[in-house]
Amino acid sequence: xxxxxxxxxxxxxxxxxxxxxxxxxxxxxxxxxxxxxxxxxxxxxxxxxxxxxxxxxxxxxxxxxxxxxxxxxxxxxxxxxxxxxxxxxxxxxxxxxxxxxxxxxxxxxxxxxxxxxxxxxxxx
Numbered sequence: 001x002x003x004x005x006x007x008x009x010x011x012x013x014x015x016x017x018x019x020x021x022x023x024x025x026x027x028x029x030x031x032x033x034x035x036x037x038x039x040x041x042x043x044x045x046x047x048x049x050x051x052x053x054x055x056x057x058x059x060x061x062x063x064x065x066x067x068x069x070x071x072x073x074x075x076x077x078x079x080x081x082x083x084x085x086x087x088x089x090x091x092x093x094x095x096x097x098x099x100x101x102x103x104x105x106x107x108x109x110x111x112x113x114x115x116x117x118x119x120x121x122x123x124x
Contacts, residue, residue: 001042003034008087010034012042027066028124044089051094060118073099 002013008027015023026045029036049065055075061074062075064082069080072097080099082088091099 001039001046003028003037003042012037012045014046029068030066048088052091052096055097060099062093063092064096072116075100076105077109078105079108 002016004011004072005042009029010031011022012026013030014025015025017046021114026042026048028037028045028077031037031041045066048071049063052062052064052073053096054060055062058076060076062073064071064073067081069081070084070087073082073091075096078100080096080102082091082099086095
């Protein structure tokens with residue numbers, strides 16, 4: 001496990017860089033003192049993004065991941081931040097579904113286009 005500094009800050013990498021192989025990486029931007037990162041913390045960060053389960057309505061995956069300002073939960077185009085008072089390890093699929101329905105949840109990606117309306121016109 002390596003601690004590296006990239007163009008967007010410090011990150012942890014599992015394994016060496018090799019041609020044709022992309023090692024697992026995790027950002028440590030939310031940790032203030034990167035020199036105090038232990039092996040347990042590094043292994044804990046490398047487990048994200050983690051699949052919590054499938055959504056009961058449509059069967060799509062629900063993930064928890066590390067975001068720029070903490071942890072977030074994602075299902076398709078809906079993203080919800082994890083509150084600071086909740087431990088990300090303790091979040092279950094049921095808690096994640098409640099957070100996705102909360103007022104803090106936002107839609108991401110490109111908005112869906114409007115349907116084209118075919119107008120009828122008369123030729124004179």
